[in-house]
Amino acid sequence: MSFKLITLVVIVLGALAVAQLVRLYEHSSKLRNRREEDIPNRDNKLNANMMLGFMILLFGGFIWLMLKYGYTGRGVAASEHGVTTDWLLNINFILIVTVFFLTNFLLYFFAFKYVRKPGVKAYYYPHNNKLELIWTVVPAIVLAFIIILGLKTWNEVTDEAKKEAVRVELFSEQFKWTARYAGKDNKLGYFDYKLTTDKNQLALLTTATLDSAIRLMEIGSHDGSIMGIKLLEEKLNDPKNIFIPKDRVKMETDLDRKTRLLRLLYQMRSRHNSKVDAYAYDDVIETDTLHLVKNQDYEFNFRAKDVIHSAYFPHFRVQVNTVPGLTTRFKFKPTISTKEMREKMNNPNFNYVIMCNKICGGAHYKMKMIVVVDTPAQYKAWMASKKTFKETFLTVAEASPADAPAATDTLVAVK
Numbered sequence: 176m177s178f179k180l181i182t183l184v185v186i187v188l189g190a191l192a193v194a195q196l197v198r199l200y201e202h203s204s205k206l207r208n209r210r211e212e213d214i215p216n217r218d219n220k221l222n223a224n225m226m227l228g229f230m231i232l233l234f235g236g237f238i239w240l241m242l243k244y245g246y247t248g249r250g251v252a253a254s255e256h257g258v259t260t261d262w263l264l265n266i267n268f269i270l271i272v273t274v275f276f277l278t279n280f281l282l283y284f285f286a287f288k289y290v291r292k293p294g295v296k297a298y299y300y301p302h303n304n305k306l307e308l309i310w311t312v313v314p315a316i317v318l319a320f321i322i323i324l325g326l327k328t329w330n331e332v333t334d335e336a337k338k339e340a341v342r343v344e345l346f347s348e349q350f351k352w353t354a355r356y357a358g359k360d361n362k363l364g365y366f367d368y369k370l371t372t373d374k375n376q377l378a379l380l381t382t383a384t385l386d387s388a389i390r391l392m393e394i395g396s397h398d399g400s401i402m403g404i405k406l407l408e409e410k411l412n413d414p415k416n417i418f419i420p421k422d423r424v425k426m427e428t429d430l431d432r433k434t435r436l437l438r439l440l441y442q443m444r445s446r447h448n449s450k451v452d453a454y455a456y457d458d459v460i461e462t463d464t465l466h467l468v469k470n471q472d473y474e475f476n477f478r479a480k481d482v483i484h485s486a487y488f489p490h491f492r493v494q495v496n497t498v499p500g501l502t503t504r505f506k507f508k509p510t511i512s513t514k515e516m517r518e519k520m521n522n523p524n525f526n527y528v529i530m531c532n533k534i535c536g537g538a539h540y541k542m543k544m545i546v547v548v549d550t551p552a553q554y555k556a557w558m559a560s561k562k563t564f565k566e567t568f569l570t571v572a573e574a575s576p577a578d579a580p581a582a583t584d585t586l587v588a589v590k
């Protein structure tokens with residue numbers, strides 16, 4: 176017999192058994208000369224006492240869980256606004272817990288106190304304006320208080336960053352974070368996704384990166400992994416080459432895509448103002464650890480390359496979605512250095528982290544970057560060891576001819 180059939184038989188037999196029990200109860204009531212809706216006093220008393228028992232269980236369990244696990248479990252907030260939002264959350268918890276105890280106490284206690292007693296008729300009490308007013312006005316005032324406080328805090332937290340706030344970009348992709356510091360001018364260089372190449376993963380916009388992207392489309396990469404338009408055309412037009420239709424379609428599509436991209440790149444190149452190169456050239460790109468300075472204001476700009484990610488700094492109480500094609504922002508000020516936090520937590524291995532908080536793919540769980548909050552001196556020393564984008568990009572470009580700026584004659588020829 177199949178499992179389903181057995182289940183069905185058990186259900187049917189169970190229903191029959193319940194029906195039989197009900198009939199039995201009816202008969203026994205008749206025998207005891209009692210109407211079936213009459214409930215003996217003893218049963219009522221037992222139920223009333225059980226109400227008190229449930230209340231003690233509920234409150235006891237709640238208090239035990241609170242004490243055992245704490246009610247947020249997120250530790251000390253390490254940013255300025257984090258302290259404010261934690262405070263707001265605490266106020267909400269206090270209100271909710273108070274109402275929880277009050278209403279549940281009334282619910283269980285009244286059920287206990289007003290148990291049916293023989294000979295006592297219930298008092299008919301259909302309406303009371305004063306009571307109605309109290310339980311409408313009091314919650315309304317409390318809710319207004321919560322909403323106004325919440326809005327005020329929200330506006331402060333999401334307000335624009337100060338002018339002197341240090342600009343940092345966090346670039347997210349499956350499955351890593353890349354930080355870009357705005358450099359000496361505190362201005363993040365412009366970017367355009369069309370400029371994404373191996374050597375310019377963040378697609379920064381400068382004369383050199385434009386030329387390099389154009390060059391890549393025209394003559395391909397020097398290691399041959401990306402075929403340029405010229406080679407593609409030659410291959411497709413050479414009568415000696417015989418392709419199977421699938422390969423030919425693939426190559427033609429590739430050629431078409433690259434030609435369109437090249438046209439857009441030339442348009443960008445002709446409009447490009449080389450004055451903005453400086454914004455990008457002094458930027459510092461860091462893939463390993465995000466270094467911040469204690470008590471320094473920051474404005475974070477978030478970008479995503481592929482899918483939606485979420486930048487989550489649990490200790491700084493920051494969480495922002497990172498969306499392809501859209502820059503999201505958040506300002507905050509770290510207030511506890513890594514060293515101080517290690518002492519506070521009595522854990523010499525503690526590190527702040529930034530994690531991805533959106534299931535963004537197979538290795539989502541690994542998308543994490545360590546954050547270190549330094550003193551200004553430590554930060555200065557660390558930053559001094561870093562190369563600017565100009566230093567890294569131009570060195571690479573010189574080393575590999577494919578990334579070097581395109582010659583002027585090719586520019587004219589394709590235009």
Ligand SMILES: [Cu+2]
Pocket residue numbers: 347348349350483484485531532533534535539542
């Ligand atoms: Cu992610």
